[in-house]
Amino acid sequence: MKLEVGDRIQTKKTHPCGGAEFEITRKGADIRMRCLTCNKEIWIERIKLEKRIKKINGERPV
Ligand SMILES: [Zn+2]
Numbered sequence: 001m002k003l004e005v006g007d008r009i010q011t012k013k014t015h016p017c018g019g020a021e022f023e024i025t026r027k028g029a030d031i032r033m034r035c036l037t038c039n040k041e042i043w044i045e046r047i048k049l050e051k052r053i054k055k056i057n058g059e060r061p062v
Helices: 046-052
Strands: 008-011 021-026 030-035 041-045 053-056
Touching (some): 046 053
Antiparallel strands (some): 008 021, 021 030
């Protein structure tokens, strides 16, 4: 799965604030992303995130 800094993703599991949209702010083995609803940044393991992604920039991941 291709993820780039600046990509907007939608996840199956929502953030505690209720938001499901995030923007990638850093990538590596762990991904840093910002919740677009509450603006908090979180770290998540790439492998975990890939399972939770529903859409990338409005499109279904390949
Ligand atoms: Zn949030």
